[in-house]
Amino acid sequence: xNCDGSAILSAQGLVKSYWLGTTQVPVLRxxxxxxxxxxxxxxxxxxxxGKSTLLHILGGLDRPDKGRVLxxxxxxxxxxxRQLNDYRNRRVGFVFQFYHLLDELDxxxxxxxxxxxxxGLVGWLTHKRTAVQxxxxxxxxxxxGHRIHHRPWQLSGGERQRVAIARALMNKPDLLLAxxxxxxxxxxxxxxxxxxxxxxHRSGQTIVMVTHDQRVASQATRTVFLADGxxxxxxxxxxxxxxxxxx
Amino acid sequence: MYRWVLAxxxxxxxxxxxIAVLVVALCVFVVFVVMTVMNGLVGQFKERTHxxxxxxxxxxxxxxxFPYYDRxxxxxxxxxxxxxxxxxxxxxxxxxxxxxxxxxxxxxxGIEPNSHFTVTGLGQGLHLHRDDxxxxxxxxxxxxxxxxxxxxxxxxxxxxxxxxxxxxLPLKATYDISCFPLTARGALERIGTGYVNxxxxxxxxxxxxGLAREDGGLIYVHFDQLQGLCGxxxxxxxxxxxxxxxxxxxSLQHGTRQVEGLWDRFAKDCQGxxxxxxxxxxxxxxWKTYRKSTIAPMEKEQIAMIVMFILVxxxxxxxxxxxxxxxxxxKTRDIGILKAVGESFWGVIGxxxxxxxxxxxxxxxxxxxxxxxxxxxxxxxxxxLFARFGFQLWDRTIFSIGQIPNQIQMGVVxxxxxxxxLVCLTxxxxxxxxxxxxxxxxxxxxxxI
Numbered sequence: 001x002n003c004d005g006s007a008i009l010s011a012q013g014l015v016k017s018y019w020l021g022t023t024q025v026p027v028l029r030x031x032x033x034x035x036x037x038x039x040x041x042x043x044x045x046x047x048x049x050g051k052s053t054l055l056h057i058l059g060g061l062d063r064p065d066k067g068r069v070l071x072x073x074x075x076x077x078x079x080x081x082r083q084l085n086d087y088r089n090r091r092v093g094f095v096f097q098f099y100h101l102l103d104e105l106d107x108x109x110x111x112x113x114x115x116x117x118x119x120g121l122v123g124w125l126t127h128k129r130t131a132v133q134x135x136x137x138x139x140x141x142x143x144x145g146h147r148i149h150h151r152p153w154q155l156s157g158g159e160r161q162r163v164a165i166a167r168a169l170m171n172k173p174d175l176l177l178a179x180x181x182x183x184x185x186x187x188x189x190x191x192x193x194x195x196x197x198x199x200x201h202r203s204g205q206t207i208v209m210v211t212h213d214q215r216v217a218s219q220a221t222r223t224v225f226l227a228d229g230x231x232x233x234x235x236x237x238x239x240x241x242x243x244x245x246x247x
Numbered sequence: 248m249y250r251w252v253l254a255x256x257x258x259x260x261x262x263x264x265x266i267a268v269l270v271v272a273l274c275v276f277v278v279f280v281v282m283t284v285m286n287g288l289v290g291q292f293k294e295r296t297h298x299x300x301x302x303x304x305x306x307x308x309x310x311x312x313f314p315y316y317d318r319x320x321x322x323x324x325x326x327x328x329x330x331x332x333x334x335x336x337x338x339x340x341x342x343x344x345x346x347x348x349x350x351x352x353x354x355x356x357g358i359e360p361n362s363h364f365t366v367t368g369l370g371q372g373l374h375l376h377r378d379d380x381x382x383x384x385x386x387x388x389x390x391x392x393x394x395x396x397x398x399x400x401x402x403x404x405x406x407x408x409x410x411x412x413x414x415x416l417p418l419k420a421t422y423d424i425s426c427f428p429l430t431a432r433g434a435l436e437r438i439g440t441g442y443v444n445x446x447x448x449x450x451x452x453x454x455x456x457g458l459a460r461e462d463g464g465l466i467y468v469h470f471d472q473l474q475g476l477c478g479x480x481x482x483x484x485x486x487x488x489x490x491x492x493x494x495x496x497x498s499l500q501h502g503t504r505q506v507e508g509l510w511d512r513f514a515k516d517c518q519g520x521x522x523x524x525x526x527x528x529x530x531x532x533x534w535k536t537y538r539k540s541t542i543a544p545m546e547k548e549q550i551a552m553i554v555m556f557i558l559v560x561x562x563x564x565x566x567x568x569x570x571x572x573x574x575x576x577x578k579t580r581d582i583g584i585l586k587a588v589g590e591s592f593w594g595v596i597g598x599x600x601x602x603x604x605x606x607x608x609x610x611x612x613x614x615x616x617x618x619x620x621x622x623x624x625x626x627x628x629x630x631x632l633f634a635r636f637g638f639q640l641w642d643r644t645i646f647s648i649g650q651i652p653n654q655i656q657m658g659v660v661x662x663x664x665x666x667x668x669l670v671c672l673t674x675x676x677x678x679x680x681x682x683x684x685x686x687x688x689x690x691x692x693x694x695x696i
Contacts, residue, residue, distance in 0.1 A: 056688045059587075061586075061587055061686075061687045061688045061691070062686075062688040081591065081592065082591070085589045085590065085591045085594075086589065087589075088586070088587060088588065088589040089588060089589020089590075090589070094587050094588070096691060100580065100583075100584045100587070100691060101584075102253070102581055102584060102585075103260075104253060104256035104257060104260055104581075105252075105253070105256065109249075109252070113249060113585075113588060114588040114589060116248065116249040117249070117585070117588055117589045117590050117594065118589070118590070118591065118594060119248060119249070120248065121248050123248070124248030124249070125248075167588070
């Protein structure tokens with residue numbers, strides 16, 4: 001663990017509800033959460049407890065009804081559209097349960113996609129070489145060096161999730177957010193993915209992972225429970241496994 | 248740049264985009280072919296009209312004509328912008344084969360071959376005197392009587408390929424042409440014992456201008472002959488028009504304005520002279536204005552065609568819009584992913600617009616290529632259709648059209664390609680905005696909660 005104690009992310013009084021038809025369903029009822037730099041936090045909760053909603057709000061994909069999220073002391077709800085895009089692109093890396101890769105791009109292109117966002121022709125020509133180099137390293141590190149020109153539909157679930165992790169790391173984000181990263185995988189494959197997260201954490205990557213699985217959450221250095229729309233007192237896990245290095 | 252790559256992948260991987268490509272390509276093909284043919288026909292018609300008239304005409308609508316035309320021609324000849332001038336009389340009369348009573352009404356034009364064939368391209372349309380237009384009014388049958396040139400459709404029929412069989416030229420024919428002389432006040436003038444002046448002319452040639460009205464209803468005789476027949480040769484002699492050809496670098500508008508100024512001064516100088524009131528009826532017009540009654544219907548057809556194409560374009564826009572809506576609807580997850588990794592509102596718009604531009608470019612290329620091939624072989628295709636099924640786009644026995652015009656104008660191609668791109672851009676606009684407004688969380692989460 002490489003936690004330096006300074007808060008990289010802080011959620012304060014987050015409230016969020018959804019309308020299902022005419023019924024308002026409260027999901028988050030004043031969530032408070034602090035995340036230290038270099039920490040590997042697991043948010044554990046039952047299905048429908050609002051874990052994903054919380055993660056989306058932390059990642060700037062959704063907005064809370066009330067409350068605020070501070071990233072390095074800055075309230076992301078006050079970000080301009082440009083700053084928010086930059087936050088999603090460079091500060092945060094997202095790993096989704098269903099991988100969410102672009103079927104029209106191959107593995108290599110999917111991985112270096114975040115580096116190409118917002119680049120014009122000149123930016124493309126200037127950065128492509130570096131981006132491809134970085135993407136190849138990441139693909140190699142997630143063990144898919146032999147699959148760079150395969151399309152997502154030609155890969156297994158575990159391989160797709162590895163590509164998604166490589167993509168999330170492409171711009172060296174301060175924060176890696178993972179939404180049930182093993183939820184769609186068998187146990188053995190999921191263990192491989194968790195091993196990757198462990199290695200990332202040891203190399204200093206700050207990670208927030210939501211899961212409903214206690215065994216998965218135990219891989220993190222700290223776990224908090226989300227129930228009734230609020231964070232319940234958590235605990236610190238003794239260690240995480242795997243020694244492979246990545247990032 | 249990745250947007251172009253992704254747009255290209257969408258183009259080749261989505262079958263529904265083929266529908267958009269085919270629709271736009273088909274529209275481009277139709278518009279390209281029809282515009283090329285129509286522009287060719289209108290251009291051909293204008294060119295023939297210009298060739299028939301010259302650059303500028305000083306004319307009166309009145310059959311009485313106007314005096315002092317010869318003096319004004321001298322004024323014009325002294326102008327450096329004027330290349331050549333020619334006096335003309337255009338009137339109506341009766342014509343009958345010599346010795347027969349079945350006279351028919353006809354329009355008669357009196358011209359001086361030496362000057363008129365320099366001012367206009369009429370000499371190029373002669374069959375027997377194309378290389379020697381000065382002898383155009385020498386009768387074929389009898390050198391002792393004056394000759395006349397007949398509009399070709401008066402004596403020959405076109406065959407199904409639009410060609411004339413010149414073996415049937417009436418070389419020995421003579422015609423009695425009757426005119427009705429008018430006084431300077433417009434009343435019928437008694438000549439001898441009657442009001443009709445008749446003279447015999449021998450057939451000298453046919454004129455093929457490519458203009459239906461002229462080729463089917465006009466007889467040309469020498470200016471002096473017609474002036475005598477119409478009683479316009481007595482001093483001050485009269486003509487109904489002066490046709491003018493400008494020097495090559497003189498613009499039509501500038502030249503016509505200059506002639507107008509000269510005419511106004513000339514008419515003023517002639518005030519108080521006999522029959523000078525007739526000069527007030529004279530108008531100076533460039534050839535387009537002079538012939539607007541014949542050109543306007545063609546131009547109206549062109550406008551109608553453009554309106555029709557706007558409807559075609561609207562249909563294409565609608566189809567492209569529907570196709571884009573389908574594509575964007577099926578790609579909301581991708582858009583969500585792109586926004587999740589930091590793509591902006593305008594970045595997503597750019598992606599959809601790039602996609603639309605690619606569809607437009609590919610469609611325009613395919614449409615223009617198909618149109619070019621079709622136009623290149625359009626006459627062969629029509630020939631084959633005629634030989635096989637007896638179908639002709641224009642019945643050549645009726646219409647004065649030879650080959651279907653298929654000259655490709657790069658300006659037309661450029662406009663059509665731009666329109667195709669515009670159609671695609673217009674069609675993609677709403678779906679693009681819809682895509683850009685997509686909230687990533689709406690498309691990426693597994694369940695609402």
